[in-house]
Amino acid sequence: MSPYSIHVPAPPPERRGHLPFDSIGDIEVTSRWIERGGRPWIPITGEIHYSRLPRERWSQVLGHARAGGLNSIATYVFWAAHEPEPGRFDWSGNLDLRAFVELAAAHGLDVVVRLGPWAHGEYRNGGFPDWLLDRNLKPRTNDPAYLDLVRALYAETIAQLRGLTHAEGGPIIAAQVDNELYDQPEHLAALRELAEELGLRVPVWTATGWGGAQVPDTLLPVFGAYADGFWEETTTEWPAFAPIHFRYSATRDDVSVGADLREALDGVAAGAAADRADVPFVTCELGGGMHVAYHRRPLVSPEDVAAVALAKLGSGSAWQGYYMYAGGTQRTGPHGTEQESQATWYPNDVPALSYDFHAPIGEHGQIRPHHHALRRQHLWLAADGHRLARMASHVGGGSDEPAELRWAVRSDGHSGYLFATTYQPPKRPLAAQPGVQFSVQFDDVTVTVPTVPVDLPAGRSVVWPLRYPLTPDLELRSATAQLLTRIADAAGDLVVLAATDGIPVEITLGDGTAVPLPTPPGPDCFIDLAGVRLLILDDTSANRLYRLELGPAGHGGLDRFGGERLVLANTAVYAEGGDIVARLETAEAEVSVLIGDAWRTWTLTDSAAGHVLLLADLRLDGGPSPLPTPPTPAPTPPRAPTT
Structure with a gap:
């Protein structure tokens, strides 16, 4: 047969200065890519929720994320967690946003702060505190009573971030306002204005653009792509939206993400957004796995995750953002678990505790195969992303x-x-x-x-x-x-x-x-x-290749190998303080460092490493589990004003 043939002309020049983003520091947004230090740059961002992880595990998770090739992480600020009672803010323990951002920077990671005030993230009330919904106001609008409360939240949040923005030499490169808000462009614009008025200056401002969302020109629309969805009906074998994510396409929007909430809470069907040529193709929610609900429990494989990510690069993505990259555990509060549920007018009942999401890094620190499969792509983007970003997709x-x-x-x-x-x-x-x-x-x-x-x-x-x-x-x-x-x-x-x-x-x-x-x-x-x-x-x-920064003299025998080195390991590793930190899941593992054209190999042993059986042959005492309730909410959605 004849070869498959295509002509690939030079793409049109990028546009500059047409978007309302300041070139803060050395980061600039053009019509086709993000630029850093005067050359195109592809951010690689993984969602990690500090408030859903034990604080003592933050460094380990961030270390594995950096070793996995991420150059940035994103995180939600859940309002309900930080202001459980009106006027009482809590930034302690694993709610210490500032400490988490500083630790990310220590691991060489930039940060995208998803400010809310509404987050979703399968959190109770989308992250709104219960007391907010008991007030006579219209949330997620420019209702002055609502904006006064948002102002207090933003002021507290921004105070935590003072000195940590990119303009101040810190790691924070971007901020997202709200999430999945599709019909209030004036409100989205007001949220950015409010954050800037309170002192937050970042080079990139974003809002989720899927489902035909009306995103104002002052915010960069960002998109998602999932291989499956827990929010679909129980009888759905494979969602209708999923196949397009496994082929190459100029279409950026996915009308299914967030559509369940829109239809359930507002009775409005999602529409598709027109692709824009004036902004780069940016993603923030490439499925790093998939959550489960009691009515539907899809299994997204490592191969699914890697294939979707690569297909988006082939389709022209200029920013790879994953949700989730590291799983966590749902918080508990005065009402018990803080997960999304039909008891709080949402369509889905999701697990009361687990937010594992079958992510590349699991809820308890497990390192899964897609951590390695994605790292291959990230190594490539780190090496040649400055050229790939300039390349148009055909x-x-x-x-x-x-x-x-x-x-x-x-x-x-x-x-x-x-x-x-x-x-x-x-x-x-x-x-x-x-x-x-x-x-x-x-x-x-x-x-x-x-x-x-x-x-x-x-x-x-x-x-x-x-x-x-x-x-x-x-x-x-x-x-x-x-x-x-x-x-x-x-x-x-x-x-x-x-x-x-x-x-x-x-x-x-x-x-x-x-x-x-x-x-x-x-x-x-x-x-x-x-x-x-x-x-x-x-x-x-x-799949075993890493590129790690090894330390100066005195670091575990690696003193002669300081600087960036190629490392082969048959177990998960990361670098911290110049040392190689290995996660042993078997009694023996090998780590090799390339010196010239020769690999120097260390064998690591730990007889205690491996899996430990905790419980087995568990039986329910109360009879069979109840049938799951279809994803239909109670008739009073929390978006409606209450008295």
Whole structure:
């Protein structure tokens, strides 16, 4: 068959200065990307709720998040947790927002503060205190009585953040106002004005834009994408919205996220927002997993999470934001558990305690496979995100027809990345694609990859570099392996690529020279080229690769290896104070550090590591569990004014 063919011209120039965001510090928002320090930058943000984690576990979770390739975290400020009684604010213990932000900075992470006042987050009343809803006012509007209470909340919150914004040399780069508010653009604009009046200055202001939300021009609309949803009906096999997130598309909106609340509380169906060319494609809720409800308990797999994230990059995302990245535990208050429930007029009954969300980092610190699968993508974005951000997305193929190959190219007109996928969840799998070959037409040359057609196995997502600059004089014309990272050490520049199981690795240089592999892909597959080395890892090793900042002399025998190093570990690790901290889930694990072209390996042992059986063969004394109640709320929603 003929190669799949697409022409990728240079994208139009970005627009600057047209958005009402100040270039605070070195961060600027253009029409196509976020810029930092004068060059495009792709933020990688994971949602972590400080108030749902024990304070003593904050550092461990943030350390794993940084090692997972995040460069920022986002967190909700739940009003009910901080002002349980009118005028009495609590910022102690695991409610210490300031300490959490400072600790994130110590781990090298920027922070996005989701200010509320309404948050949702499966919190009772969406995070509103009960006493607020007992007052004669109209919440989530510009009702002066409501805004007076919000002013007090914002003033207390902003006081906690004083000195920690990006403009002040701190980690806070962005703030979100409210959440999933779709019909009050004047109120959203007023919330930003109020926060700025109280002294909060950040380079980026956001509001959730899904479901056709009316977002004012003073806020950047941000979007989400979930592989499944607990809010769907019990009888739904797979939500109608989910399939689009596994293929490449210019559509940013998802009309399903938050639609259950909108329909239940307001009786209004969600509509789709028009895609805007004046703002970059920003996400804040790529599903890092999925919560469960008593009426519906979807299982989102690690493969689902990684495939959706990669599909959004292929579709043009300029900001990868995950919800959740680390699970936690629902808080308890004067009314008991603070979870969303039908008892508080919401559609869903969710667990009274667990907010695990099947996230990459679990409720109790478990490290799951998607932590590793996503890290591969994040390593790549850290190494070449400044180039990828400039590249526009061109969809070559991929409708809702499952037999059609799904593929796209992101390109700046001269170079790019080719995305292709045969992955969709097992409930609706895609078939393998035989004899696959692509012809990508740049303005000055056509690149055919691979040079000989290959079979693309089922259940794979690939990203292949096109015309990647290895040195000023040497180009990687194409490769059927994914770029992982690029690092410089005493031996020179090293470019690391990852093979995909079932797909032969083909490396072609700019002059058409095919580069043979000296060994099968793996930790020892080094290739010496003029001015640069390549390392081609196998799929398993790629999932074990970290890039960590190791410390100066006196740190655990690593004194000779200070600075950024590539680390291979068959257990979860992170860096803290220059040391490697390992989470052992088995009695023995190996950690290797790359020095030149050789790996130095340590074997870690702990006979106590592993799983401990706590309880087994539990039986219910009270008979069978009650049937779940369908997601239909009580007739008096909390958004209505009360007297």
